[in-house]
Amino acid sequence: MSTPAIVWFRSDLRLQDNTALAAAARQGPVVAVFLRCLPHWQRHGHGANKLDFWGRGVAALGDDLAGLGIPLLHRDIDDFSEAPATLLAIARENGAHALHFNHEYPLDEQRRDRTVIDAFEEAGLAATGHHDAVAFAPGELLTGKGDYYGVFTPFAKAWHRQLTPERLALRDTPAPQAALPIASDPLPPLPDLDDTPIDGRIWPAGEGPAADRLERFLRFRGRHYQRQRDFPAIRGTSELSPYLALGMISHRQCLQAVLAENDGALAEGDAGLTAWVSELIWREFYRHVAVGFPRVCRHRAFQTHTEALAWRDDEAGFAAWCEGRTGYPIVDAAMRQLVTTGWMHNRLRMVTAMFLSKHLLIDWRRGEAFFLRHLVDGEFCANNGGWQWAASTGTDAAPYFRIFNPTTQSTRFDPDGTFLAEWLPALAELPRKARHAPEGDLLGGVDYPAPIVEHRAARARALDAFKALKTD
Ligand SMILES: Cc1cc2nc3c(=O)[nH]c(=O)nc-3n(C[C@H](O)[C@H](O)[C@H](O)COP(=O)(O)OP(=O)(O)OC[C@H]3O[C@@H](n4cnc5c(N)ncnc54)[C@H](O)[C@@H]3O)c2cc1C
Numbered sequence: 254m255s256t257p258a259i260v261w262f263r264s265d266l267r268l269q270d271n272t273a274l275a276a277a278a279r280q281g282p283v284v285a286v287f288l289r290c291l292p293h294w295q296r297h298g299h300g301a302n303k304l305d306f307w308g309r310g311v312a313a314l315g316d317d318l319a320g321l322g323i324p325l326l327h328r329d330i331d332d333f334s335e336a337p338a339t340l341l342a343i344a345r346e347n348g349a350h351a352l353h354f355n356h357e358y359p360l361d362e363q364r365r366d367r368t369v370i371d372a373f374e375e376a377g378l379a380a381t382g383h384h385d386a387v388a389f390a391p392g393e394l395l396t397g398k399g400d401y402y403g404v405f406t407p408f409a410k411a412w413h414r415q416l417t418p419e420r421l422a423l424r425d426t427p428a429p430q431a432a433l434p435i436a437s438d439p440l441p442p443l444p445d446l447d448d449t450p451i452d453g454r455i456w457p458a459g460e461g462p463a464a465d466r467l468e469r470f471l472r473f474r475g476r477h478y479q480r481q482r483d484f485p486a487i488r489g490t491s492e493l494s495p496y497l498a499l500g501m502i503s504h505r506q507c508l509q510a511v512l513a514e515n516d517g518a519l520a521e522g523d524a525g526l527t528a529w530v531s532e533l534i535w536r537e538f539y540r541h542v543a544v545g546f547p548r549v550c551r552h553r554a555f556q557t558h559t560e561a562l563a564w565r566d567d568e569a570g571f572a573a574w575c576e577g578r579t580g581y582p583i584v585d586a587a588m589r590q591l592v593t594t595g596w597m598h599n600r601l602r603m604v605t606a607m608f609l610s611k612h613l614l615i616d617w618r619r620g621e622a623f624f625l626r627h628l629v630d631g632e633f634c635a636n637n638g639g640w641q642w643a644a645s646t647g648t649d650a651a652p653y654f655r656i657f658n659p660t661t662q663s664t665r666f667d668p669d670g671t672f673l674a675e676w677l678p679a680l681a682e683l684p685r686k687a688r689h690a691p692e693g694d695l696l697g698g699v700d701y702p703a704p705i706v707e708h709r710a711a712r713a714r715a716l717d718a719f720k721a722l723k724t725d
Contacts, residue, residue, distance in 0.1 A: 255281035261354040265500035266310040272385035273353040278427035285325040300626035302595035305450035313459030327438040333365035337372035355385035358540040359633045360550035391544035401545025413520045463496035478525035485598040486671040494630035539638035554646035564616040580704035583663035586676035595629035606643030612711040617644035653719035663689040
Protein backbone atom coordinates (compact mmCIF):
# COMPACT_ATOMS: atom_id res chain seq x y z
CA MET A 254 0.00 0.00 0.00
CA SER A 255 1.32 3.50 -0.78
CA THR A 256 2.14 5.82 2.10
CA PRO A 257 -0.59 8.27 3.10
CA ALA A 258 -0.74 12.00 2.56
CA ILE A 259 -1.93 14.22 5.37
CA VAL A 260 -4.68 16.77 4.83
CA TRP A 261 -4.60 19.51 7.45
CA PHE A 262 -8.15 20.86 7.79
CA ARG A 263 -8.63 24.37 9.13
CA SER A 264 -11.43 26.60 7.83
CA ASP A 265 -12.38 24.20 5.03
CA LEU A 266 -14.47 21.65 6.91
CA ARG A 267 -15.95 19.69 4.02
CA LEU A 268 -15.37 16.66 1.81
CA GLN A 269 -16.98 18.03 -1.31
CA ASP A 270 -15.16 20.44 -3.55
CA ASN A 271 -12.13 20.64 -1.28
CA THR A 272 -8.97 21.38 -3.26
CA ALA A 273 -6.43 20.06 -0.73
CA LEU A 274 -8.40 16.92 -0.02
CA ALA A 275 -8.93 16.18 -3.71
CA ALA A 276 -5.21 16.70 -4.44
CA ALA A 277 -4.14 14.41 -1.60
CA ALA A 278 -6.66 11.71 -2.52
CA ARG A 279 -5.36 11.64 -6.09
CA GLN A 280 -1.99 10.51 -4.70
CA GLY A 281 -3.27 7.68 -2.51
CA PRO A 282 -4.62 7.15 0.98
CA VAL A 283 -5.38 10.15 3.17
CA VAL A 284 -5.07 10.88 6.87
CA ALA A 285 -6.91 13.99 8.08
CA VAL A 286 -5.60 16.23 10.85
CA PHE A 287 -7.15 19.04 12.80
CA LEU A 288 -5.01 21.21 15.10
CA ARG A 289 -7.17 22.96 17.65
CA CYS A 290 -5.42 26.12 18.68
CA LEU A 291 -7.83 27.64 21.16
CA PRO A 292 -5.46 30.02 23.02
CA HIS A 293 -4.16 31.45 19.75
CA TRP A 294 -7.65 31.79 18.24
CA GLN A 295 -8.79 33.50 21.42
CA ARG A 296 -5.85 35.88 21.17
CA HIS A 297 -7.10 36.64 17.67
CA GLY A 298 -10.42 37.55 19.29
CA HIS A 299 -12.65 34.64 18.26
CA GLY A 300 -15.40 34.13 20.81
CA ALA A 301 -17.33 31.19 22.14
CA ASN A 302 -19.95 31.14 19.36
CA LYS A 303 -17.43 30.70 16.57
CA LEU A 304 -15.24 28.29 18.56
CA ASP A 305 -18.24 26.16 19.40
CA PHE A 306 -19.43 26.14 15.78
CA TRP A 307 -15.89 25.26 14.69
CA GLY A 308 -15.81 22.33 17.15
CA ARG A 309 -19.18 21.05 15.97
CA GLY A 310 -18.03 21.42 12.39
CA VAL A 311 -14.95 19.30 13.05
CA ALA A 312 -17.14 16.63 14.65
CA ALA A 313 -19.42 16.59 11.60
CA LEU A 314 -16.38 16.43 9.33
CA GLY A 315 -15.02 13.49 11.34
CA ASP A 316 -18.27 11.59 10.79
CA ASP A 317 -18.19 12.32 7.06
CA LEU A 318 -14.52 11.34 6.79
CA ALA A 319 -15.22 8.08 8.61
CA GLY A 320 -17.71 7.25 5.86
CA LEU A 321 -14.79 7.35 3.41
CA GLY A 322 -12.46 5.39 5.69
CA ILE A 323 -10.32 8.49 6.36
CA PRO A 324 -9.15 8.75 9.98
CA LEU A 325 -9.20 12.20 11.63
CA LEU A 326 -6.38 12.92 14.08
CA HIS A 327 -6.86 15.73 16.56
CA ARG A 328 -4.23 17.68 18.47
CA ASP A 329 -4.51 20.63 20.82
CA ILE A 330 -1.78 23.24 20.52
CA ASP A 331 -1.45 26.57 22.33
CA ASP A 332 0.24 28.60 19.65
CA PHE A 333 0.64 28.57 15.87
CA SER A 334 4.40 28.21 16.41
CA GLU A 335 3.77 24.63 17.54
CA ALA A 336 2.16 23.69 14.22
CA PRO A 337 5.31 22.64 12.30
CA ALA A 338 6.62 20.25 14.97
CA THR A 339 3.17 18.83 15.68
CA LEU A 340 2.45 18.14 12.01
CA LEU A 341 5.92 16.70 11.40
CA ALA A 342 5.47 14.36 14.34
CA ILE A 343 2.11 13.21 12.94
CA ALA A 344 3.68 12.71 9.50
CA ARG A 345 6.50 10.58 10.96
CA GLU A 346 4.25 8.55 13.24
CA ASN A 347 2.02 7.64 10.30
CA GLY A 348 4.67 7.25 7.62
CA ALA A 349 3.17 10.09 5.57
CA HIS A 350 5.07 11.45 2.59
CA ALA A 351 3.22 14.73 2.04
CA LEU A 352 1.02 17.39 3.58
CA HIS A 353 -1.77 19.30 1.85
CA PHE A 354 -3.77 22.24 3.13
CA ASN A 355 -5.90 25.09 1.79
CA HIS A 356 -4.57 28.60 2.30
CA GLU A 357 -5.93 31.00 4.87
CA TYR A 358 -5.15 34.63 4.11
CA PRO A 359 -4.70 36.73 7.27
CA LEU A 360 -1.03 37.50 7.93
CA ASP A 361 -0.52 35.37 11.02
CA GLU A 362 -2.01 32.33 9.27
CA GLN A 363 0.15 32.91 6.20
CA ARG A 364 3.26 33.07 8.38
CA ARG A 365 2.28 29.92 10.24
CA ASP A 366 1.87 28.09 6.95
CA ARG A 367 5.25 29.32 5.69
CA THR A 368 6.95 27.86 8.78
CA VAL A 369 5.15 24.56 8.21
CA ILE A 370 6.22 24.38 4.56
CA ASP A 371 9.81 25.22 5.52
CA ALA A 372 9.88 22.58 8.27
CA PHE A 373 8.54 19.91 5.93
CA GLU A 374 11.00 20.82 3.19
CA GLU A 375 13.85 20.66 5.67
CA ALA A 376 12.66 17.20 6.68
CA GLY A 377 12.56 16.12 3.04
CA LEU A 378 8.75 15.96 2.93
CA ALA A 379 6.44 17.80 0.56
CA ALA A 380 3.99 20.36 1.91
CA THR A 381 1.59 22.05 -0.51
CA GLY A 382 -0.77 24.95 0.10
CA HIS A 383 -3.73 25.21 -2.29
CA HIS A 384 -5.80 28.26 -3.13
CA ASP A 385 -9.28 27.00 -2.43
CA ALA A 386 -11.45 29.72 -0.86
CA VAL A 387 -11.03 32.16 -3.76
CA ALA A 388 -11.43 31.98 -7.52
CA PHE A 389 -8.23 34.01 -7.98
CA ALA A 390 -5.24 33.62 -5.70
CA PRO A 391 -4.17 36.93 -4.15
CA GLY A 392 -1.80 38.52 -6.63
CA GLU A 393 -3.55 37.05 -9.67
CA LEU A 394 -5.85 40.05 -10.08
CA LEU A 395 -3.90 43.28 -10.16
CA THR A 396 -4.51 46.81 -11.41
CA GLY A 397 -2.95 48.07 -14.66
CA LYS A 398 -0.02 49.32 -12.54
CA GLY A 399 0.49 45.88 -11.06
CA ASP A 400 -0.90 46.78 -7.63
CA TYR A 401 -3.49 45.03 -5.54
CA TYR A 402 -6.93 46.56 -5.93
CA GLY A 403 -7.94 48.90 -3.12
CA VAL A 404 -11.40 49.56 -4.56
CA PHE A 405 -14.08 46.95 -5.03
CA THR A 406 -15.77 47.85 -8.35
CA PRO A 407 -12.70 47.52 -10.61
CA PHE A 408 -11.74 44.38 -8.71
CA ALA A 409 -15.18 42.88 -9.40
CA LYS A 410 -14.99 43.85 -13.07
CA ALA A 411 -11.58 42.21 -13.41
CA TRP A 412 -12.90 39.16 -11.55
CA HIS A 413 -15.74 38.72 -14.04
CA ARG A 414 -13.54 39.51 -17.05
CA GLN A 415 -10.83 37.02 -16.21
CA LEU A 416 -13.03 34.25 -14.86
CA THR A 417 -12.79 30.97 -16.74
CA PRO A 418 -14.99 27.91 -16.17
CA GLU A 419 -11.98 25.96 -14.83
CA ARG A 420 -11.66 28.37 -11.93
CA LEU A 421 -15.08 27.37 -10.69
CA ALA A 422 -14.83 23.68 -11.56
CA LEU A 423 -15.83 21.56 -8.57
CA ARG A 424 -13.06 19.43 -7.11
CA ASP A 425 -13.57 15.67 -6.91
CA THR A 426 -14.93 14.19 -3.71
CA PRO A 427 -12.63 11.28 -2.79
CA ALA A 428 -13.91 7.74 -3.15
CA PRO A 429 -13.97 5.56 -0.02
CA GLN A 430 -10.47 4.25 0.70
CA ALA A 431 -9.27 0.91 2.07
CA ALA A 432 -9.07 0.91 5.86
CA LEU A 433 -5.80 2.23 7.28
CA PRO A 434 -4.30 0.88 10.50
CA ILE A 435 -4.79 4.34 12.03
CA ALA A 436 -7.61 5.12 14.46
CA SER A 437 -9.37 8.49 14.61
CA ASP A 438 -8.88 10.45 17.82
CA PRO A 439 -11.89 11.16 19.99
CA LEU A 440 -12.72 14.85 19.73
CA PRO A 441 -12.35 16.61 23.08
CA PRO A 442 -15.22 18.85 24.18
CA LEU A 443 -14.80 22.61 24.19
CA PRO A 444 -13.44 23.72 27.59
CA ASP A 445 -15.28 26.42 29.53
CA LEU A 446 -14.81 29.77 27.85
CA ASP A 447 -15.46 33.29 29.11
CA ASP A 448 -18.82 33.39 27.33
CA THR A 449 -21.35 30.58 27.02
CA PRO A 450 -21.98 29.69 23.36
CA ILE A 451 -25.46 30.25 21.98
CA ASP A 452 -27.76 27.28 21.43
CA GLY A 453 -26.11 25.16 18.73
CA ARG A 454 -29.47 24.43 17.11
CA ILE A 455 -29.52 27.97 15.70
CA TRP A 456 -26.54 27.09 13.52
CA PRO A 457 -26.37 23.32 12.95
CA ALA A 458 -22.86 22.51 11.75
CA GLY A 459 -21.70 20.55 8.74
CA GLU A 460 -21.91 20.18 5.01
CA GLY A 461 -25.47 18.86 5.06
CA PRO A 462 -27.02 21.88 6.80
CA ALA A 463 -24.94 24.20 4.60
CA ALA A 464 -26.14 22.54 1.39
CA ASP A 465 -29.75 22.68 2.63
CA ARG A 466 -29.44 26.41 3.29
CA LEU A 467 -28.01 27.06 -0.16
CA GLU A 468 -30.76 25.06 -1.79
CA ARG A 469 -33.54 26.76 0.15
CA PHE A 470 -32.07 30.19 -0.44
CA LEU A 471 -31.82 29.74 -4.18
CA ARG A 472 -35.21 28.10 -4.44
CA PHE A 473 -37.19 30.63 -2.41
CA ARG A 474 -35.19 33.83 -1.98
CA GLY A 475 -32.38 34.13 -4.51
CA ARG A 476 -34.43 35.87 -7.17
CA HIS A 477 -35.81 38.32 -4.59
CA TYR A 478 -32.41 38.99 -3.04
CA GLN A 479 -31.87 42.37 -4.65
CA ARG A 480 -35.23 43.65 -3.41
CA GLN A 481 -35.25 42.00 0.02
CA ARG A 482 -31.70 41.89 1.23
CA ASP A 483 -31.76 45.23 3.04
CA PHE A 484 -34.81 44.52 5.18
CA PRO A 485 -33.83 42.82 8.42
CA ALA A 486 -37.37 41.74 9.25
CA ILE A 487 -37.37 39.61 6.08
CA ARG A 488 -35.11 36.58 5.87
CA GLY A 489 -33.98 37.77 2.46
CA THR A 490 -30.30 36.76 2.59
CA SER A 491 -28.75 33.32 2.51
CA GLU A 492 -27.47 33.18 6.13
CA LEU A 493 -24.63 31.10 4.76
CA SER A 494 -21.85 33.25 6.23
CA PRO A 495 -20.92 30.93 9.12
CA TYR A 496 -20.73 28.02 6.67
CA LEU A 497 -18.64 29.95 4.17
CA ALA A 498 -16.38 31.27 6.94
CA LEU A 499 -15.51 27.75 8.09
CA GLY A 500 -15.68 26.17 4.68
CA MET A 501 -18.64 23.87 5.31
CA ILE A 502 -19.61 25.02 1.83
CA SER A 503 -17.41 26.57 -0.84
CA HIS A 504 -17.85 29.67 -2.97
CA ARG A 505 -17.58 27.37 -6.03
CA GLN A 506 -20.56 25.32 -4.86
CA CYS A 507 -22.52 28.56 -4.37
CA LEU A 508 -21.53 29.94 -7.75
CA GLN A 509 -22.18 26.67 -9.57
CA ALA A 510 -25.66 26.65 -8.06
CA VAL A 511 -26.19 30.21 -9.34
CA LEU A 512 -24.97 29.21 -12.80
CA ALA A 513 -27.51 26.39 -12.85
CA GLU A 514 -30.33 28.77 -11.84
CA ASN A 515 -29.26 31.67 -14.03
CA ASP A 516 -28.78 30.18 -17.51
CA GLY A 517 -25.05 29.79 -17.03
CA ALA A 518 -24.38 33.46 -16.23
CA LEU A 519 -22.93 35.20 -13.18
CA ALA A 520 -22.60 38.82 -14.32
CA GLU A 521 -25.96 39.14 -16.05
CA GLY A 522 -29.41 37.64 -15.92
CA ASP A 523 -31.56 37.63 -12.83
CA ALA A 524 -30.92 40.78 -10.77
CA GLY A 525 -31.28 38.98 -7.46
CA LEU A 526 -28.81 36.25 -8.33
CA THR A 527 -26.24 38.61 -9.81
CA ALA A 528 -26.44 40.85 -6.72
CA TRP A 529 -25.74 37.78 -4.59
CA VAL A 530 -22.74 36.87 -6.74
CA SER A 531 -21.43 40.34 -6.07
CA GLU A 532 -21.46 39.67 -2.32
CA LEU A 533 -19.38 36.56 -2.83
CA ILE A 534 -16.91 38.71 -4.76
CA TRP A 535 -16.76 41.15 -1.81
CA ARG A 536 -15.75 38.19 0.30
CA GLU A 537 -12.93 37.39 -2.08
CA PHE A 538 -11.94 41.07 -2.41
CA TYR A 539 -11.31 41.43 1.33
CA ARG A 540 -9.09 38.35 1.26
CA HIS A 541 -6.98 39.91 -1.45
CA VAL A 542 -6.86 43.12 0.59
CA ALA A 543 -5.51 41.24 3.62
CA VAL A 544 -2.66 39.85 1.52
CA GLY A 545 -1.98 42.95 -0.57
CA PHE A 546 -2.15 45.42 2.32
CA PRO A 547 -0.93 43.39 5.30
CA ARG A 548 -1.01 46.45 7.59
CA VAL A 549 -4.75 45.82 7.96
CA CYS A 550 -3.82 42.55 9.69
CA ARG A 551 -1.78 44.53 12.20
CA HIS A 552 -4.69 46.59 13.51
CA ARG A 553 -3.77 49.40 11.17
CA ALA A 554 -6.03 51.52 8.98
CA PHE A 555 -6.07 50.88 5.25
CA GLN A 556 -6.15 54.68 4.73
CA THR A 557 -3.07 55.47 6.75
CA HIS A 558 -3.85 59.17 7.15
CA THR A 559 -6.88 58.24 9.27
CA GLU A 560 -4.61 56.76 11.92
CA ALA A 561 -4.26 60.24 13.40
CA LEU A 562 -7.99 60.46 14.08
CA ALA A 563 -8.84 61.56 17.62
CA TRP A 564 -11.07 58.70 18.72
CA ARG A 565 -12.93 59.31 21.96
CA ASP A 566 -12.56 57.42 25.22
CA ASP A 567 -16.16 56.79 26.16
CA GLU A 568 -16.61 53.68 28.28
CA ALA A 569 -20.24 54.47 29.05
CA GLY A 570 -21.03 54.96 25.35
CA PHE A 571 -19.22 51.76 24.39
CA ALA A 572 -21.08 49.79 27.07
CA ALA A 573 -24.42 51.22 25.90
CA TRP A 574 -23.61 50.22 22.31
CA CYS A 575 -22.52 46.69 23.30
CA GLU A 576 -25.58 46.18 25.47
CA GLY A 577 -28.10 47.63 23.04
CA ARG A 578 -29.21 50.64 25.06
CA THR A 579 -28.13 53.63 22.97
CA GLY A 580 -31.69 54.91 22.70
CA TYR A 581 -31.59 54.36 18.92
CA PRO A 582 -33.93 51.39 18.45
CA ILE A 583 -32.39 50.16 15.20
CA VAL A 584 -28.92 50.08 16.77
CA ASP A 585 -30.15 48.47 19.96
CA ALA A 586 -32.27 45.85 18.22
CA ALA A 587 -29.34 44.93 15.98
CA MET A 588 -26.92 44.56 18.89
CA ARG A 589 -29.39 42.30 20.62
CA GLN A 590 -29.72 40.19 17.49
CA LEU A 591 -25.92 39.84 17.44
CA VAL A 592 -25.53 38.85 21.07
CA THR A 593 -28.52 36.48 21.02
CA THR A 594 -27.98 34.70 17.70
CA GLY A 595 -24.28 35.21 16.89
CA TRP A 596 -25.28 36.84 13.61
CA MET A 597 -26.40 40.27 12.48
CA HIS A 598 -28.05 41.34 9.27
CA ASN A 599 -25.62 43.07 6.87
CA ARG A 600 -27.55 46.35 6.72
CA LEU A 601 -27.45 46.49 10.50
CA ARG A 602 -23.74 45.67 10.65
CA MET A 603 -23.25 48.81 8.60
CA VAL A 604 -25.63 50.88 10.74
CA THR A 605 -24.21 49.77 14.09
CA ALA A 606 -20.58 50.03 12.93
CA MET A 607 -21.16 53.52 11.66
CA PHE A 608 -22.96 54.50 14.84
CA LEU A 609 -20.01 53.40 16.98
CA SER A 610 -17.32 54.90 14.80
CA LYS A 611 -19.11 58.11 13.82
CA HIS A 612 -21.85 59.01 16.30
CA LEU A 613 -19.83 57.88 19.29
CA LEU A 614 -16.47 58.47 17.58
CA ILE A 615 -15.12 55.35 19.27
CA ASP A 616 -12.21 53.53 17.64
CA TRP A 617 -13.58 51.05 15.09
CA ARG A 618 -11.12 48.43 16.37
CA ARG A 619 -13.13 48.13 19.57
CA GLY A 620 -16.26 47.38 17.55
CA GLU A 621 -14.37 44.99 15.29
CA ALA A 622 -13.25 43.05 18.38
CA PHE A 623 -16.75 43.03 19.89
CA PHE A 624 -18.22 41.68 16.65
CA LEU A 625 -15.56 38.97 16.44
CA ARG A 626 -16.25 37.97 20.02
CA HIS A 627 -19.92 37.34 19.23
CA LEU A 628 -20.20 36.46 15.55
CA VAL A 629 -20.58 32.83 14.64
CA ASP A 630 -19.39 33.87 11.14
CA GLY A 631 -16.54 35.98 12.59
CA GLU A 632 -13.93 36.09 9.87
CA PHE A 633 -10.99 38.47 9.97
CA CYS A 634 -10.96 39.70 6.35
CA ALA A 635 -14.70 40.43 6.01
CA ASN A 636 -15.02 41.82 9.52
CA ASN A 637 -12.02 44.09 9.23
CA GLY A 638 -13.11 45.18 5.75
CA GLY A 639 -16.65 45.93 6.92
CA TRP A 640 -15.49 47.89 9.95
CA GLN A 641 -12.94 49.92 8.05
CA TRP A 642 -15.56 50.67 5.39
CA ALA A 643 -18.02 51.93 8.01
CA ALA A 644 -15.37 53.98 9.81
CA SER A 645 -14.17 55.55 6.53
CA THR A 646 -10.66 54.26 7.18
CA GLY A 647 -10.72 51.43 4.66
CA THR A 648 -11.02 50.44 1.01
CA ASP A 649 -14.02 51.93 -0.77
CA ALA A 650 -14.19 54.05 2.34
CA ALA A 651 -17.62 55.51 2.72
CA PRO A 652 -16.84 59.24 2.32
CA TYR A 653 -16.52 60.39 5.92
CA PHE A 654 -19.30 62.94 5.49
CA ARG A 655 -21.86 60.31 4.46
CA ILE A 656 -23.01 59.30 7.91
CA PHE A 657 -26.11 57.13 8.18
CA ASN A 658 -28.89 58.68 10.17
CA PRO A 659 -29.97 55.65 12.22
CA THR A 660 -33.57 56.79 12.39
CA THR A 661 -33.79 57.25 8.62
CA GLN A 662 -32.20 53.82 8.12
CA SER A 663 -34.80 52.40 10.47
CA THR A 664 -37.79 53.95 8.70
CA ARG A 665 -36.43 52.90 5.30
CA PHE A 666 -35.45 49.35 6.06
CA ASP A 667 -37.86 48.36 8.82
CA PRO A 668 -40.79 50.56 7.82
CA ASP A 669 -43.39 49.10 10.12
CA GLY A 670 -40.99 48.46 13.01
CA THR A 671 -41.38 44.67 12.90
CA PHE A 672 -37.69 43.98 13.48
CA LEU A 673 -37.60 46.57 16.25
CA ALA A 674 -40.52 45.00 18.05
CA GLU A 675 -38.99 41.54 17.74
CA TRP A 676 -35.80 42.54 19.55
CA LEU A 677 -37.11 45.34 21.76
CA PRO A 678 -40.46 43.98 22.93
CA ALA A 679 -41.11 47.11 24.99
CA LEU A 680 -41.46 49.07 21.76
CA ALA A 681 -44.10 46.68 20.40
CA GLU A 682 -46.57 48.55 22.59
CA LEU A 683 -46.01 51.74 20.61
CA PRO A 684 -47.72 52.63 17.32
CA ARG A 685 -45.61 51.17 14.48
CA LYS A 686 -44.44 54.50 13.11
CA ALA A 687 -43.39 55.69 16.57
CA ARG A 688 -41.02 52.79 17.16
CA HIS A 689 -38.12 54.25 15.18
CA ALA A 690 -37.55 57.26 17.44
CA PRO A 691 -39.77 57.00 20.48
CA GLU A 692 -40.43 60.45 21.91
CA GLY A 693 -40.27 61.01 25.66
CA ASP A 694 -43.98 61.67 26.13
CA LEU A 695 -45.01 58.76 23.91
CA LEU A 696 -42.81 56.41 25.88
CA GLY A 697 -44.97 56.88 28.96
CA GLY A 698 -44.56 53.68 30.92
CA VAL A 699 -42.44 52.01 28.23
CA ASP A 700 -39.01 51.02 29.47
CA TYR A 701 -36.66 52.37 26.82
CA PRO A 702 -33.71 54.76 27.22
CA ALA A 703 -33.40 58.25 25.74
CA PRO A 704 -30.79 58.61 22.93
CA ILE A 705 -27.25 58.82 24.34
CA VAL A 706 -26.23 61.26 21.59
CA GLU A 707 -28.18 63.62 19.43
CA HIS A 708 -27.75 62.75 15.73
CA ARG A 709 -26.95 66.22 14.36
CA ALA A 710 -24.51 67.11 17.12
CA ALA A 711 -22.79 63.70 16.89
CA ARG A 712 -22.56 64.02 13.13
CA ALA A 713 -21.00 67.47 13.39
CA ARG A 714 -18.46 66.17 15.94
CA ALA A 715 -17.46 63.31 13.61
CA LEU A 716 -17.14 65.66 10.63
CA ASP A 717 -14.85 67.95 12.63
CA ALA A 718 -12.66 65.03 13.65
CA PHE A 719 -12.31 63.83 10.05
CA LYS A 720 -11.78 67.31 8.66
CA ALA A 721 -8.87 67.76 11.06
CA LEU A 722 -7.00 64.92 9.34
CA LYS A 723 -4.27 65.69 6.86
CA THR A 724 -4.73 63.66 3.71
CA ASP A 725 -1.17 63.70 2.37
C1 LIG B 1 -19.04 45.87 10.13
C2 LIG B 1 -19.19 44.58 9.33
C3 LIG B 1 -18.64 43.40 9.83
C4 LIG B 1 -18.76 42.21 9.09
N1 LIG B 1 -18.20 41.06 9.60
C5 LIG B 1 -18.28 39.91 8.88
C6 LIG B 1 -17.68 38.71 9.36
O1 LIG B 1 -17.02 38.67 10.40
N2 LIG B 1 -17.84 37.58 8.61
C7 LIG B 1 -18.53 37.57 7.43
O2 LIG B 1 -18.64 36.51 6.80
N3 LIG B 1 -19.08 38.70 6.95
C8 LIG B 1 -18.99 39.86 7.64
N4 LIG B 1 -19.57 41.00 7.14
C9 LIG B 1 -20.20 40.97 5.81
C10 LIG B 1 -21.71 40.68 5.80
O3 LIG B 1 -22.37 41.50 6.71
C11 LIG B 1 -22.02 39.22 6.12
O4 LIG B 1 -21.23 38.37 5.34
C12 LIG B 1 -23.49 38.92 5.82
O5 LIG B 1 -24.33 39.74 6.59
C13 LIG B 1 -23.77 37.47 6.10
O6 LIG B 1 -25.11 37.17 5.88
P1 LIG B 1 -25.54 36.21 4.70
O7 LIG B 1 -24.74 34.96 4.76
O8 LIG B 1 -27.01 36.08 4.77
O9 LIG B 1 -25.09 37.04 3.45
P2 LIG B 1 -25.58 37.07 1.93
O10 LIG B 1 -26.16 38.42 1.70
O11 LIG B 1 -26.43 35.91 1.60
O12 LIG B 1 -24.21 36.99 1.12
C14 LIG B 1 -23.61 35.75 0.73
C15 LIG B 1 -22.22 35.64 1.27
O13 LIG B 1 -21.39 36.64 0.71
C16 LIG B 1 -20.42 37.04 1.68
N5 LIG B 1 -20.62 38.47 1.95
C17 LIG B 1 -21.78 39.15 1.93
N6 LIG B 1 -21.56 40.47 2.17
C18 LIG B 1 -20.24 40.60 2.35
C19 LIG B 1 -19.40 41.71 2.64
N7 LIG B 1 -19.87 42.96 2.77
N8 LIG B 1 -18.08 41.49 2.81
C20 LIG B 1 -17.57 40.26 2.67
N9 LIG B 1 -18.31 39.16 2.40
C21 LIG B 1 -19.63 39.34 2.24
C22 LIG B 1 -20.66 36.23 2.93
O14 LIG B 1 -19.80 35.11 2.90
C23 LIG B 1 -22.11 35.82 2.77
O15 LIG B 1 -22.45 34.64 3.46
C24 LIG B 1 -19.45 42.21 7.85
C25 LIG B 1 -19.99 43.41 7.37
C26 LIG B 1 -19.86 44.58 8.10
C27 LIG B 1 -20.46 45.85 7.56
